[in-house]
Amino acid sequence: MSQQVNDKIIYNNDKYELISIESPKTFIDWESFGLNPVELSTACWRGFINTFAVIDNHLVLDEIYTNNQTINENEEMVTITIPKINNILPKIEKPKGLIKEYKDYRILIYKGINYKMLYNGSLLIVKDYINEYESGPYAFLRISPFCYGKIVKLKFSKGKFVKETDFSNYGEKIRSERKKSKVKNKANAYWEWPELDVFYRENNV
Numbered sequence: 001m002s003q004q005v006n007d008k009i010i011y012n013n014d015k016y017e018l019i020s021i022e023s024p025k026t027f028i029d030w031e032s033f034g035l036n037p038v039e040l041s042t043a044c045w046r047g048f049i050n051t052f053a054v055i056d057n058h059l060v061l062d063e064i065y066t067n068n069q070t071i072n073e074n075e076e077m078v079t080i081t082i083p084k085i086n087n088i089l090p091k092i093e094k095p096k097g098l099i100k101e102y103k104d105y106r107i108l109i110y111k112g113i114n115y116k117m118l119y120n121g122s123l124l125i126v127k128d129y130i131n132e133y134e135s136g137p138y139a140f141l142r143i144s145p146f147c148y149g150k151i152v153k154l155k156f157s158k159g160k161f162v163k164e165t166d167f168s169n170y171g172e173k174i175r176s177e178r179k180k181s182k183v184k185n186k187a188n189a190y191w192e193w194p195e196l197d198v199f200y201r202e203n204n205v
Contacts, residue, residue, distance in 0.1 A: 005044050009125050010053040010062070011154065018052065019145055020124035020205045027119055028061070034083035038069045052117075054154070057161040061115040064090075066108050079106045086115040117159040124205040125152050130175075144196060146171045153205055165203070 006017040021027050028050075030037070037047025048066035052059060068080050082090065090108035128149035145151050151167040174195050199205075 004046075005049055007050040007052065009123070010051065011125060011152070012054075014127060016125035016127045016150070016152070017148075018050075018123055018125055019143065020200075022121035022123070022204055023119070026121070028117070033085050034081060035066060035068050036070060036080060037066045054161055055114070059117040059119055059154075059156050059159045059161065061113055061117060062111070063113065064108070064110040066110075067106060068108060069105060082106075082108060085110055086113045088113050117156075119156050119159055121156065122205055123154045123156070125154060126150060145199075146174050146195070153203060167199075167203070170199075 006019055009016050009018045030048075035048070039045045039047050048064060050061060050065075051063035053062045054060075055062075064085065068082065070078060070080050072078050082092065088110055090110045093107040093109065095105065095107060124145060126145050126148035130147055130149060145167075148171070149168065151171045153165040153167060154161065155163040155165070
């Protein structure tokens, strides 16, 4: 199975991958947007890819790449509606090479939404993937943050940015200790890194 695409977040003018949400149930309410996404591809079973940003010390949802589909009585994939999000309508694209039953399938691309989030909790964001780590079995479920050079935790209160904690040096320490112990496993899947249990528990990520 394909590795799943992560959401992105723009922080301090750099693009990061969002890999962990402390309180996912209260992070974003898709139903309030009027969207019913279906899978985009084998690399995106959930049916949407978001880009967030921290603008003026507030967390905002800035872009969404998604769809709004259902299966009708003829077993055809059709678009339900095309809702506005924060008064923004999407660009609509029709993918090439659709089979007959998917002829009405459309991609919705929302940009410049600037939807202010009211999230309470932390986000773990990463960038600069270290290429020596290989995609191991079931890595599509979650990749260890220690496979990235930059690891940052962002804390929010009602969407307001509160605090940054940089774990990049901690990640480097873990990688160094693994090399000294001659761990041969180079898989990037999170369960191949037992150090993560303590890391997540102690840092609420």
